[in-house]
Amino acid sequence: MTKQDLVNEVAKTGMTKKQAAMAVNAILDSVKEGLAAGDRVSLVGLGSFSVKERAAREGRNPRTGKPLKISAKKVPVFKPGKALRESV
16 A cells, blocks of 8 residues: 555545645654654554664675674664554
8 A cells, every 4th residue: 555545545534635645644744753753653553653773783795795884773663553463
């Protein structure tokens, strides 16, 4: 399902497609802002989004085989809720 498919599904509730697109974008922007602030975003029935920190590590260049350092970074993580796991 693409973002446009999601907008079309939301529009079936009686909204115009423009209103549905604004609603979907507002939700996604709120999730992004929450994660950027380091908060956990929990959507009951769907799951929760959080930020996890990956430690620095050593990797290898697949072409040359030379070792290289991969720096530490923060990555978004999604953990599905019970209802979502059971429906799939």
